[in-house]
Structure formats: structure tokens, C-alpha cells
Amino acid sequence: MRSVRAAGFLTAVGVLASACVLATAGNAVAKDPGGSQFDVEGNNDKDGGQTLESRIVFTGATGGNGGAASGGFTPATDWSPPACWYEPKWTPDQFADEFRNRWDIPHASGVGEAYRLSQDHYINGKPYEDFNKKEAGKGLWWDSVRDEERAEAGDPAAFACDTKTFWVENGEPPNVENAVTPEVLAQLAYARIKVPDTAVTLAPATATKVNLPTWAWLDKAKFDEVSVTASLDVGGVHIQATTTAKPISLKLEPGTPDAETYPASGECTINNDGSIGEPYAAGKANQDPPCGIRYLRSSGDGTFELQATVTWEVAWTGSGGTGGDLPDGTFGNAQAVTVQEIQSVNR
Numbered sequence: 001m002r003s004v005r006a007a008g009f010l011t012a013v014g015v016l017a018s019a020c021v022l023a024t025a026g027n028a029v030a031k032d033p034g035g036s037q038f039d040v041e042g043n044n045d046k047d048g049g050q051t052l053e054s055r056i057v058f059t060g061a062t063g064g065n066g067g068a069a070s071g072g073f074t075p076a077t078d079w080s081p082p083a084c085w086y087e088p089k090w091t092p093d094q095f096a097d098e099f100r101n102r103w104d105i106p107h108a109s110g111v112g113e114a115y116r117l118s119q120d121h122y123i124n125g126k127p128y129e130d131f132n133k134k135e136a137g138k139g140l141w142w143d144s145v146r147d148e149e150r151a152e153a154g155d156p157a158a159f160a161c162d163t164k165t166f167w168v169e170n171g172e173p174p175n176v177e178n179a180v181t182p183e184v185l186a187q188l189a190y191a192r193i194k195v196p197d198t199a200v201t202l203a204p205a206t207a208t209k210v211n212l213p214t215w216a217w218l219d220k221a222k223f224d225e226v227s228v229t230a231s232l233d234v235g236g237v238h239i240q241a242t243t244t245a246k247p248i249s250l251k252l253e254p255g256t257p258d259a260e261t262y263p264a265s266g267e268c269t270i271n272n273d274g275s276i277g278e279p280y281a282a283g284k285a286n287q288d289p290p291c292g293i294r295y296l297r298s299s300g301d302g303t304f305e306l307q308a309t310v311t312w313e314v315a316w317t318g319s320g321g322t323g324g325d326l327p328d329g330t331f332g333n334a335q336a337v338t339v340q341e342i343q344s345v346n347r
Contacts, residue, residue: 055234056087056185060242061226062192073195073245073312073329081191083150083157086179088140088168088237092133095122095141095165099131121164132167139169140235142179147191170236182318185230186241190314190326193228193245198332200250200308203280207338210298213262214337215289216252216308217277223247223310224274241318245329248313250276250291255304255337258296262289276310295339303336 090098099122103115120126132139144161151158161178168174178184200216208214225247231240250268252261268291270276277291295304309332317323 056180056188056230056232058189058192058228058230060189060228061194062228063194071194071197071331072191073193073331076311076328076330079327080157081187082147082178082184083155084144084146084159084161084178085184085188086142086144086161086163086166086174086176087232088180088234089143089165090141091235092131092136092141096131096133128167135167135169138236139167139172140237141165142168142174142176180232180237180239182239182241182320182322183316183324185232185239186243186316186318186326189228189230189241189243189316190329192230193226193243193314193329195226195245195247195310195312195329195331196222198250198308198310199335200252200277200306201279202337207340208293208295209340209342210295212294213287213289214293214295215278215280215284216250216268216292217275217279218247218250218310220273220275223276239319241316241322243314243316243326245312245314247276247310248328249311251307251309251311251330251332252291252293253307253309254293254295255306255334256295256297256299259304260294260296262292262294293337295337297339298341299337299339303338305334306337307334308332 089095099118103118122128122131132141143165144163146158146161147155148158163176166174166176168179173179173181198218200218202208203215204212225244227242227244229240229242232238248270252266252268254261268277271278278289280289293306309330312329312331314326314329315324316326
């Protein structure tokens, strides 16, 4: 399962506090002031399994139909799903407890100004009073969460959600970029879709021949549409979105310039019945395949790496009649093809 972590608890004052503690001589130890450490399902691995109300649940093709051989696709454009986002996390009482835990910094000096600013912001009416406890039941405190895999990979986008913890009334959409909406849920679901391994069936199957058209096709039963649903049901927030990917074309790259593709573009489009390409059958030896390759020289003692890439068309639907399109995704892999110098063959 893709790992996600809470990231933004008291971001601005937390960073200041961290800097102050690091600059202080002695043995002062701070409790990770930069992040709340709660993952998207509410499990706090660092602090002994404490559970919060807030969670996003992903269901559907998160493991793919191809088992271990399947994977997530790559957007066909320079767009990418959010690497961090904001979601509801705490009631006023929960946030008060979290606040006190995070500011439990024993024997530390130099953090007084940061602590005072934080108290003013959330307790002393600038702008919130006593963690908004008078508004209990009318809203929740929201905080940021990041995609831990992208954070560990050093993706700057995972650290871009630096808005301080903020209050949101029930039923009011937050005016904060990347705050969870049906569209953001759809984008997060996009990142978790797993599609089948792109291994094409070839005829001839074991080794093809120079100048002999090689037929290529995909298993219709395996390459069907897949979808993932992301839902958030906490407090006054009840939203969901389903992102669906449908295969639309297969791109063949022979692995050598000494080859021709069918069609010439190498792009085999989906048929009316949902299949891509056409299985070879007896009696078609003198026909050109609708999807395939003709190698013009042998692979010698080695093989050519045929790259087969499927393009998936992606759309989403969500709560309140929302929906739309997302960028196409691509997923492919290479398979070894042996080409022999023989001019005739019995299939």
C-alpha cells in the first residue's frame, strides 16, 4: 500500500521552534515539531497507534489484475497527482491535546517566541480562541498530509503544503490549494491505479523470421477498464470520487531501426469490441497484421527488446455530480524477441 504521512502540523511555528532548539546548547529534545506523523488512515506509527477520525480510504484496482507484474501508469503529460494535500484531522479537543504534546519541549530555551505566536494564533484569539472549542461539532481542524514515497524520493512537491493548521466549518469548502475535494480525491486515486503488465502475444511465438510479419495483440479479457475509488467520511465531510482508466491504444517499438511496424506509426488503436490487435489464425500467412512488426535483419546471437506500451484514457466522477477527465496514463514493458535468418516457416 502506498504510504502517506501527516506533514503540516503548525508548520510555520514548528519550523521556527525546530530551528531554535537546534541552536540551543545542552540536551534539549523536541518532539518533531514539523509534522503530526499521522497517516491517511489515522494510524500513528510513531506514537503508539493513536487513532484520529480523519482518513481517506482507497478501494478498487489498487493491486492490479496482473498481480505482482502490474504497476501504476505514468501521466502522458508533465502533470502529476498531488504529492501533498490537506484533509480534516482534529476536533477542537483533539487538536488541543495534539498542540500540547507537540510543544512539550523540556529544558529548551529559545523557543519562547515561537510558542507565544502559536498560543496567540490558536488560543488567544489571534484569530482563534481556545482551539475553537466553542465551535465543537460545527467543524474540524485541517492539516496537511504528504505522499511518503515521493517525500523519500526527494520530490519538492511533497513538501509544498506549508499552510498552518486551519479551521473549516462543516459543509464549507476550504479556500486552500490542494484541500481535499472530489477532484483532489480523483487525482489521488489516479496515483493508486494499478494496471496489468503489458506483455503482448506474438505470432510466431518463440522466434520470428527476417521479413516475416509478426502479429501482435493483447488479451481482451485482461485489458479491460480499471478503477479506484477514494472516499473521505469524517465529521461534516462526506465525499468520494472514482477514477477509471480504459485502454485505448498499444504502441510498439521494435528495439531496432531495422524494422517496420503495422500500422506504420506503431500505434495500434482499440477495436470496437475492446480488443487491441488481432490474433493470428491459419490462412492469414499472406496478410499484413493490423498490429505487428516486420524485422529486416536477424538478432544474431541475441534478441531485440520490443517495447510495448499501453495508453490508458482516464476520467473521474465524484460527489455532487462532479467529474471530468484526467491526463492519459501510459504503462509498458520490454520483452525479448529472437529474429532468425530463415525465409520460410510453418506457423
